Amino acid sequence: MNATAYEFSTWILPLVFAITFHEAAHGFVAHAFGDSTAWxxxxxxxxxxxxxxxxxxxxLPALLLLSHSPFLFGYAKPVPVNFRKLRTPRLGMILVALAGPGTNILLALAAAAAFHLLPIVPANAALWVAANLKNTVLINVVLAVFNMMPIPPLDGGRVAVGILPRPLAVPLSRLEPFGMLILIGILILLPLAGSQFGLNLNVISAGLRTVTDFLIRLILILTGNS
Known part of the structure; x- marks a missing residue:
């Protein structure tokens, strides 16, 4: 296996499972609260x-990996949820939204704990397994942190809509059709524009990295890997 194929194999499995469990968790919680659309x-x-x-x-992740992008990003088909069918729509929306990032944090904890099992892995597979576990921790934390940004249709945006008083929640919810454009603007276009004038406008990405690094350190401490 050449170096590129080896590296790809250590990223794609953690990414597929992180995204899959994230979306499935939304569906499970929605079903538990009365919406059977995804079910x-x-x-x-x-x-x-x-x-x-x-x-x-x-x-997309393959192209980013092959182009040596500084970040790896991907997404799955969103699980359909009809929030009006939830028994308690406001609370249900919050819990359905939190289910995805919450599941990613649990996966990161499980992967970090699994580092303690590496001594029993065959020597010829230990490095590959270790790389998968490391990337599982990273991808799941990044996915959780990114999705908790308070911009609809991200999970954090839906949590914010559920928590905020109606005068604030309604205008925020109306941003949902433009959410991805807003994200592209603040995460990609704004920093690029700033670089043309010698300004560092990459504040949001820097904040996301800070939170991600903190959570990874915390997870390593909690699982005895510090």
Whole structure:
């Protein structure tokens, strides 16, 4: 296996499972609170094939990896949730939204704890397994932190809509159709524009990295890897 294929294999499995568990968790909690939309469509499943988006889950991360991008990003097909069908719509929306990032943090904790099992892994596979575990921790924490940004349709945006008083929640919820454009603007276009004038406008990304680094250190401490 050449170096590129080896590196790709240590990233794609953690990414596929992180995204799959994230989306499935949304569906499970929505079903528990009374919305069977995802359940009826067969999307409440830990089968990656039900959640994989060919471009977002496979092609985009591969292109970023091959181009030596400083970040790795991907997405799955969103699990459909009809919030009006939830027994307690406001609380249900918050818990459905939190289920995805919460599951990612649990996966990161499990992967970090699994480092203690490396001594029993065959020597010829130990490095590959260690790389997968390391990337599992990183990808799941990044996914959780990124999704908790308070911008709809990200999970953090839906939590904010559920928590804020109606006069603030309604205008925030109306941003959902433009959420991805806003994210592209503040994470990519704004820093690029700032660099043309010698300004560092990469504040949001820097904040995300700070929170990500803190959570990874905390997870390593909690699992005895510090």
């Amino acid at each position: 009826n469509l067969g999307r409440v499943s830990f089968n990656p094939l039900r959640h994989i988006d060919p471009f977002g889950t496979l092609l």
